[in-house]
Amino acid sequence: MNRYEERELQEELGLVEEFLAEFLKDPGYGGEIGQIFTDIRRSRGKRLRPRLLLMASRYGEGFRDARNRLCRLAALVELVHMASLIHDDIVDDAPLRRGLPTTQSKYGKDRAVYAGDLILSRIVQSLFQNGFYHVGGYFGEAVEAMCIGELGQMECRYREDVSIERYMRNVYGKTAALCRLACTAGACESGCSPDVQAQLEELGVNFGYMFQIRDDLLDFLSDSQEAGKPTQIDFREGILTLPVLYAMENAKARPRILSLLRDAKRGAFDEASAKTLTDLVRYSGGLAHAAADMEMYAGRALTAIENLPDHGVSDVFRELLQAKCRI
């Protein structure tokens, strides 16, 4: 009955796009908000969170009947992601995202504040209007966790004593909470049992950790053009990511990295500094240790998959996991 079919998933992702287009069509208020919405829609992500939600829904008996609702939920999860990026870019002062200008750089921070709020308010309306009473609270929890993660990251900026544990707590909010929401919402709306839902949550959380560490690693492995954004922005902004934190456990690398961090703080971090940092992180084992952690979280996600009843979707989940773990 609920065997996994790739063709079906593709159709559903198409429906998710339709919901996104409907949600982000010019609301006709005048001003620049229509243009902001168009830009956001154009800045196409990989729709990873909708995919997670739809795949998780395969473990529930009711996924076919709930198809439309699941696709709408998947669009709403993606919209939470979009709204959070708009607010994150204000704080990071980021000029580019996926190779395109950010809302804040193109329309100003002020408009970006309200554009993000506006999207969130429309998500809330959609949750109530469509009777998503059960998963609605999970949306609120995820957004709270995301705020806490970002605030936590802010507290850690330019601090020399950030622990790996502290960093991972921030990562929970930055990335894992929303992957968890995607899996929970898919499980919940398709009628999974509480046990299955718990496993899917575990899968989502660990997928999120893995995904963020991969992002941190890519920042050291790709050049600015490839990534669609300048590299080592995090370090420039005083954020020590996992590869850097592991590199700092090396007694020789640590003082040199801290010296670069102080340079960054006074705006004196240039291309040569970036090269030095990359070498330090690489040769002190920072990249290797972070990669090992990434594998560990992938392993935990795989274990969650093993603990789930196989509905034909497990292999596809494994493939997605491996694809996203590759760097």
Next chain:
Amino acid sequence: MNRYEERELQEELGLVEEFLAEFLKDPGYGGEIGQIFTDIRRSRGKRLRPRLLLMASRYGEGFRDARNRLCRLAALVELVHMASLIHDDIVDDAPLRRGLPTTQSKYGKDRAVYAGDLILSRIVQSLFQNGFYHVGGYFGEAVEAMCIGELGQMECRYREDVSIERYMRNVYGKTAALCRLACTAGACESGCSPDVQAQLEELGVNFGYMFQIRDDLLDFLSDSQEAGKPTQIDFREGILTLPVLYAMENAKARPRILSLLRDAKRGAFDEASAKTLTDLVRYSGGLAHAAADMEMYAGRALTAIENLPDHGVSDVFRELLQAKCRI
């Protein structure tokens, strides 16, 4: 049964404070968020929106049974107000609010973005957890209208061709939408009939318009110390409020006001300019015209009260209206 009693209302406002204190207690995430929450709670407003909600609830048969839920809703409406002030102060770059430093000035704009988001996310959770399924959507609508009002205001900044109609559309979002929500939520949760709810919404909207115009007038009638914030901030920021817009209908005052607006745009608006503006607005009839509009909206709110069945609360509503209309 549901006669109005001032003593009861005071008790309920006490309960609202308890809900606010519970909501804004240090969430224990570490960092500065606990301090931000404490500051927000300390910056006591007049609790006008909770009062509106509780008074509106008197028109429903179920207001006594729903007492706890009504007080919780009243706290949530006040929290929407608080969250919106945090984001508004970012955009306005406001140093003070009610005589105290704003979140953005004390903790930075970045933290203020997430502090506002965090409060909103917790409001959403509370709406779902407490089963406020019917009014939840209205909360989303109100926040959307508030964003649109602020974005609309931003589009009008330093523009010389803003119409009074356009300004009042912005006021709907800035002030009237939330007063409407307060009345709607009170009506809805206490079991008012659709007709009564519609009248209460009308009352809320017009109360909101009246209240904003009063605020605009006070900006010209009080000095900075009295208001707890610098005066004529709006004009300095390029926002033409109703008294100014009316003054600009005077052919002699118009070019002089536009000249002051250009001064404001290039940061050359000083105390002497403020004095000149006040005189221009006063002697060209700007204050008188705006005051007449305020009376008109008060009149509409009074008509809505007349159209409601009298549950003993009408007189108190009239008194509140008259107190808030006084300048």
